[in-house]
Amino acid sequence: MTTDFRSELLASGLLVDTGVDGLYLRSGKFERVVRGIDDLVSSAGADQNASVLHLPAVLPRVLLERSGYLRSFPDLLGSVSVFIGDDDLHAQLLERLGRGKNWVEMLTPSDVALCSAACHALYPLCSGRLPAGGRRFEVFGQCFRHEPSVDPARMQAFRMHEFVYLGDPDGAVAHRNLWLERSVDLLSVLGLTVDVVVANDPFFGRAGRLLARNQRSETLKCEIVCALHQDAQPTALASSNYHLDHFGIAFGIGSANGDVAHTACVGFGAERVTLALLHTHGLDPDAWPRKVKSRLWP
């Protein structure tokens, strides 16, 4: 996304700078678009008979360990520390603060962490054996990824709206394919010019390069992208993913026939779709094409 577009977003008040890269306050106008997108995504999945869950902003820290996030994406996670102490320790903390020293070192790790991927919160609920036909969830997550950037399409704190399937391999592949098609339809109907590309997650380090290569060669991750930057890579607005048995093994989930469960998810980045709409149709949602408005706010 060009610097110009960022400046326009800030000048228009759609987003408000907080002084930390990738962290914005969002205007009512921006949020009205987000709500419209969320409602549209929900109605696209109305036939899924999915259990709907909304996540809090923090989740049990142990999820980072069990999901493999700590192994594969350590550089993106955020863990929460808290103050546990008495008046004396508090006095020391304030003294450090007063001298401009690091007071955060005096905090204690808590048992909560920021959520990095919405679907991770669901898997512990499914340990054991799934019913015949598997299970489906619609999940709204508050996510955090530590990748400070001035690109508004790369926020540190953002929302992810997912449809998740847990069951057998055929069902998982079907879910991934169904939602790939639906995502393209849904975003195209909003007047966005999108493309589907085979992609990989940003696995960390040397070992990560191999994981990324495998993910690509097996076509496990497809992104629905939109060109928001002039000369750079297009931005992913959504992705449809087949996890094989990764989460089935990690969380002890079995399909109805007793095999390890396979899972798949589609995730929409609410802020990114909003930005794509603002970039494509202009900064005033009231002036967007009637066809787009009627989809977002029927």
Place this chain on the structure above:
Amino acid sequence: MTTDFRSELLASGLLVDTGVDGLYLRSGKFERVVRGIDDLVSSAGADQNASVLHLPAVLPRVLLERSGYLRSFPDLLGSVSVFIGDDDLHAQLLERLGRGKNWVEMLTPSDVALCSAACHALYPLCSGRLPAGGRRFEVFGQCFRHEPSVDPARMQAFRMHEFVYLGDPDGAVAHRNLWLERSVDLLSVLGLTVDVVVANDPFFGRAGRLLARNQRSETLKCEIVCALHQDAQPTALASSNYHLDHFGIAFGIGSANGDVAHTACVGFGAERVTLALLHTHGLDPDAWPRKVKSRLWP
């Protein structure tokens, strides 16, 4: 709130346990009530001509320092740590994880923290001199307070919907009083039996006791409470607060005439109002009195 009520909430699937006290996933049914309350609160403030802002789940950590939160409520805050390192450090981290040792100690403090009170994010935007008549905001915040509890009315992660005024002392007192009245009306119309009590924030430690006493004796904080527990203190669903010049001094905010600005805010706890409604009218929102439903979902 009684243990029975918590069990009922979990058994009904309205809330889903995460394994960490005070952290719940929320069902679509629960969220529909939250959305209804948010919309009702917004319409109650439609005459305020307020700038609407929605906060991300994390905010600049420096806010904890500037707002005085670190001084007054250190035990409630949450600061975010991240992994900054290479393959070698990552290998050490995974080795610790494998041996069941504390890996969080290897993280580095970041420049973001969880938000503890929604209005704090606004004050830095108002440094300098306010326009005549002051400024008004409507703010939706994701908040965190480190107070693990099995009482569902005391969540660690929750939402706060506020109307905030910045201006002169008369305006701040008027805002506090207006919203005290409106909050009582709004909650009563929903069929809740509420009461107004003079209250104090949970200031930390020895020095905190004096601050709490002063806050009470000057009637700076009023809570709108509802009896959800059988034999314990009633639960605050909302509070209306006059901060005097605390934030005006902390963030260098001047009123139009050049004096230090005074501020006031009203905050509604979306989850708590939802719980009060579920407690009062039953666990099935579809079966609530028509008058209540028509207010929430007109």
